[in-house]
Amino acid sequence: MAEIAGDFAELISGDELKAAALRYIGEMRAKIERDQNGLHSVFDSWFTRVLGQLIQFDPTRAWEDSVRERVIRAPAQFGGLQWDLHRLRQFLDRWRQGRFVDYARREQSGTHYHPRFGTEFGADVLLTCQGAPSLMRWRGIPLMKNVFDFAMYPMLIGELRPHTIIEIGSGLGASALWFADHLVMNGIDGHVHSVDRVRAEAAHPHVTFHQGDCADPARLFEPGLLQAAPHPWLVIEDAHHNVAGVIEHFHTFLEPGDYLIVEDSDIKREALRGFVGAHPGDYLVDTRYTDNFGRNATCAADAIFVRMEEPDGE
Template identity: 45%
Template structure:
């Protein structure tokens, strides 16, 4: 786990240089508080815990509904968020989670389904350019490609593709087959999500991630049946992301998925 290596460095340096503060009864202010040290230990032990779970073993309840979690002080909340002046429909929780996953996964390819104005694609491309040791590509797919702002199209790592996602035959199979791994796929289009998943799954390999935003929150029969398909395909829920701020406090309830 790439995240753990940096936390391990802090842990080792603390024990070497500040052993008294690192003790369970030590006092070192907020930096060495029991809660702060417990958080570090949680990262260090993440790969040796029950981090990954089968969809059939999980409840669909959420501690906080993420699309209203930031509306307590404003009337609009997440729906008014922008990035570099462009619309970005992401909750504050997910804006914190994606950079963590990009750092850990080091994706060579990010596939975004649903482009809107291009703000989220631009955000993913900027995160990749800062956080990834080897630069990759962001490919964003949408039917209404004319809504994408020119400023988003200028990013050297970001490409937009016009496609009707209601028919998976519209994907460019040659393009997908040539994209390097690891992959991070984000479905924010809400169009035939399980048909699209089944098609793209043919191109994903072990360790790739697939995030389905928004739709799983409803947990209706279509979602439950679809997640049985996902489980049969060998995907596990990464609870390190779904439960980082509380159970399923994310727009992708039970849907931060890692191919095993």
């Protein structure tokens, strides 16, 4: 990764790290009072404990140096704190970047994480988080989502309140039914359009299953459907075929505030680089959803995009 330029490659450290930790704990305390009725989450408790230990070190030295020195002297005693400090640095490095982050910057700062998936955790979690040996089911139908996305999508639907959900790749139809149930549960007047090479057989009053082939994106849906579908939209690419062509097709219909999610994105990075490169500033990664359960704790690693306002009248 020698081509990585600038401070994105450097994990936050030294005085910047200390300042960010103090800023974050202020925000965290306010959140605990405002949103959690004074109750600490596991993460809140962990952060408080680790910071409490770090601020006892010599204030004139970087925490990284103080901890490293102690690990050399007493590895059994301080090895855990070294791990804590690394996780704290990773977290604050993300936090300082803000919620909406450029795709290139995400890729660059991914160097501090899993080499393939850019996750905070390893392939062991990814291997089983969709269910092993059994998939989860929704309304009795196997659902091809992992446990992180099973929590992420309802949060996003609740915040975005999409009037149209477009799914490319219906599978057995469970995911479209699941999205529609979340529309109903949130009292959202919305509809799901889900397309597959073979029309799914499931049924739901808020879902229309379509038959279409990603090889010809313009004909995935009947003429006029996309022009008429009310915004905001949540578009999910989950067919893994002609990804570049499919997302480029949807670009012409997406409006500011709409979301585009590309699932299993680790195998689609070339298409994504081309797409965001062709539309500079139009799409940012919403890290509230990619990272809420740890960096890239989603099958849509770096690929939960929000369509931004057009910067220059494109």
